[in-house]
Amino acid sequence: MSTYDIVLLDIEGTTTPISFVRDVLFPYVANNAKAFLEQRWEDPEMQKHMRAIAVQANKDVEACIPEAIPIALDSLADPQSAEAKRRVLANIDWQMKADRKIGALKGLQGYMWRFGYEAGQLKGVMYPDAVGAIKKWVQNERKVYIYSSGSVEAQKLIFGYSDHGDLLRYISGHYDTKIGSKLESSSYTTIAGDIGVSPEHILFVSDNIKEILAADKAGMQTMVSVRPGNVPIDTKYEYPKSTNFTEIPL
Numbered sequence: 413m414s415t416y417d418i419v420l421l422d423i424e425g426t427t428t429p430i431s432f433v434r435d436v437l438f439p440y441v442a443n444n445a446k447a448f449l450e451q452r453w454e455d456p457e458m459q460k461h462m463r464a465i466a467v468q469a470n471k472d473v474e475a476c477i478p479e480a481i482p483i484a485l486d487s488l489a490d491p492q493s494a495e496a497k498r499r500v501l502a503n504i505d506w507q508m509k510a511d512r513k514i515g516a517l518k519g520l521q522g523y524m525w526r527f528g529y530e531a532g533q534l535k536g537v538m539y540p541d542a543v544g545a546i547k548k549w550v551q552n553e554r555k556v557y558i559y560s561s562g563s564v565e566a567q568k569l570i571f572g573y574s575d576h577g578d579l580l581r582y583i584s585g586h587y588d589t590k591i592g593s594k595l596e597s598s599s600y601t602t603i604a605g606d607i608g609v610s611p612e613h614i615l616f617v618s619d620n621i622k623e624i625l626a627a628d629k630a631g632m633q634t635m636v637s638v639r640p641g642n643v644p645i646d647t648k649y650e651y652p653k654s655t656n657f658t659e660i661p662l
């Protein structure tokens with residue numbers, strides 16, 4: 413591995429156990445979605461997220477995705493529309509069950525988690541060695557950025573309300589799928605351009621081999637995160653792997 417100036421980190425399966433996302437964050441949304449719709453239907457931010465869900469749902473219907481349920485955009489303006497609420501809830505439900513990494517769903521999740529973190533019901537779980545490595549990188553003048561399918565808001569919450577305190581001061585910037593899919597090499601090229609370095613000066617760490625392949629294609633250095641509960645990586649891939657980030661050479 414060559415030296416690098418920038419570290420670009422995935423979250424789920426990398427800085428944070430998959431179990432926290434699956435067993436705590438996602439159930440928070442599933443269990444509270446109905447109450448959020450009832451209580452916050454007219455909140456402009458909630459309306460923005462529901463419109464995004466509706467636009468995506470209508471695209472999914474056009475793309476003949478079998479689970480997709482159309483949502484008329486003007487039905488969202490009516491706070492009494494039980495049918496619109498039922499359709500939004502059904503869309504959230506199937507997308508969550510499929511763990512879709514779709515911007516509209518991720519935006520709504522981040523918005524809902526904000527209330528959970530602010531109320532002290534949620535605390536972001538970090539692997540201690542990931543926190544140690546992030547601090548060490550920053551002390552050694554490396555910059556740390558995040559690239560996750562979770563929305564930028566969700567990323568700031570998990571680091572800001574972490575079980576290791578507020579870690580946001582260690583993070584130089586955040587990217588979500590607004591910049592592009594994590595499976596496309598062009599997204600990594602765009603991120604490198606946005607940071608202002610060439611891709612080979614960036615080390616990207618992720619649990620997802622398809623993301624590693626895309627970042628590698630863009631010319632980034634890569635490290636596969638191997639954590640309990642992560643999807644095992646086929647042995648045919650010879651990328652460097654790490655089970656403990658304090659071992660990653662500076």
Ligand SMILES: CSCCC(=O)C(=O)COP(=O)(O)O
Pocket residue numbers: 422423424425433437513518521559560561562563566567570594
């Ligand atoms: C940002 S915390 C929420 C995690 C999440 O919703 C998610 O999809 C994580 O995906 P990642 O790209 O970090 O594996």
Ligand SMILES: [Mg+2]
Pocket residue numbers: 422423424425426618619620
């Ligand atoms: Mg991940």
